[in-house]
Amino acid sequence: MDDVCSDLVAEVRAFRQRFPDVRYVDLISLDIPGHFYGKRYPIDMLEKVAAGSALKLPQNCVLLGTQGGLFKIGDYCFNDGDPDAPRRLVPGTLKLVNWEKQPLGQMLITSSGTEKPIVFEPREVLAQVLERLGRKGIFPVVAFELEFYLFDRQLRDGLPQFARDPLTDDADDQPNMHIERLTRFAPVLDEMVETARAQGIDATVITAELGPGQFEINFGHLDDGLRAADWAALFCRSTRGVAMKHNYRASFMAKPYLQHPGSGMHVHVSLYDEAGNNLLAANGQHALRHAVAGCLEVLPHCMPIFAPNHNAMRRLSGTVNVATRASWGFEDRDACLRVPESDAKNLRIEHRLASADANPYLVLAAILVGLEQGVEAGREPIAALNEDRSSGVDFPLEMLEAVRSMESHAQLREGLGAEFVNVYCENKRQDHLAFLQDISAREYRWYL
Known part of the structure; x- marks a missing residue:
């Protein structure tokens, strides 16, 4: 396990010890219009992701319109088979969500820094400029x-x-x-x-x-x-x-x-x-x-x-x-x-x-x-x-x-x-x- 994975596993375990009632964590990322998309993961599965298990979401989630629909953009969305793309956890972003009725966590994810970044993902665009x-x-x-x-x-x-x-x-x-x-x-x-x-x-x-x-x-x-x-x-x-x-x-x-x-x-x-x-x-x-x-x-x-x-x-x-x-x-x-x-x-x-x-x-x-x-x-x-x-x-x-x-x-x-x-x-x-x-x-x- 490399240092990044070790740090992420430690972050997840520390979170679980601090908030033992949390069962799920929202893994979220910002799309082009500025809305969060993602998945709700059981927290025990999150520890596996932190340790290196694959985390993938459809690439075209980034392309959603303001109302959530998909548009034909070049070969994306309708001519590309809607492929998955790898994401990674953003270290330091696992936090408690305290505005929901049930205890919940959230954590940012991104394609930036993966083996195949999505070039039109907003966070990746900024990462490349920086x-x-x-x-x-x-x-x-x-x-x-x-x-x-x-x-x-x-x-x-x-x-x-x-x-x-x-x-x-x-x-x-x-x-x-x-x-x-x-x-x-x-x-x-x-x-x-x-x-x-x-x-x-x-x-x-x-x-x-x-x-x-x-x-x-x-x-x-x-x-x-x-x-x-x-x-x-x-x-x-x-x-x-x-x-x-x-x-x-x-x-x-x-x-x-x-x-x-x-x-x-x-x-x-x-x-x-x-x-x-x-x-x-x-x-x-x-x-x-x-x-x-x-x-x-x-x-x-x-x-x-x-x-x-x-x-x-x-x-x-x-x-x-x-x-x-x-x-x-x-x-x-x-x-x-x-x-x-x-x-x-x-x-x-x-x-x-x-x-x-x-x-x-x-x-x-x-x-x-x-x-x-x-x-x-x-x-x-x-x-x-x-x-x-x-x-x-x-x-x-x-x-x-x-x-x-x-x-x-x-x-x-x-x-x-x-x-x-x-x-x-x-x-x-x-x-x-x-x-x-x-x-x-x-x-x-x-x-x-």
């Missing part, structure tokens, strides 16, 4: 911030309802950032944070956001990009579960209300060398400007990643603190790329464009490709918003146009992998077309 940067002596430090809404658990006529204030039993329909809202919703918010920390996630600052029932959670900075994206993915899962326990519905939907702010995924990224020097601060921050230029050049071609569905495109409609063009600025929340005030050691870029329901592995991978290409090309960016409020580059705001822009971009195909770009763009095209196959009540009112 590995390439490491070979170049570039080591990112990353922190995610996620916004989400709380709704009443029950929909009304299919529509979300404002969350009920637990102290007054009134609808929380006042959009504000008052600290008192954190007190009023403390029972559910506190359990969300405690549950996240039990999952190994360094959840830190909680903010009451502008929308009614809207909040933001920040995570600690990590020098492991894969783990940072794991945190973001797992937080979404645990937050939904905890909300249900408290008779709420938690959602990371990008734009649930037209009249209120949408929910975003903000990503802070610094780049360091092997000695721990901040590369962005080098040469009087020239590298920072080059990295910004690279991100802005790639950004218009990454819109299917940053705004992965029809509703996410709605969020980019000129509401407060959401950019409608590719832009940057110092301490400017209207910019796609904000450079927060900091010392040279902590100089970083905050990428603010992605929606909260975007796939965190792919969002980070796309950001890093932009930074990588910018640092290497050494070009100057467009004017910062601090210098010119009209500065910016247009990006697509319609999915089919965005897909065409992404699939034809040579640098992105090189940076993320051509096969991934092909598969991802076709998945988004088919998902969007499937979404349009419905006649709404408004359509009848307008055209009947």
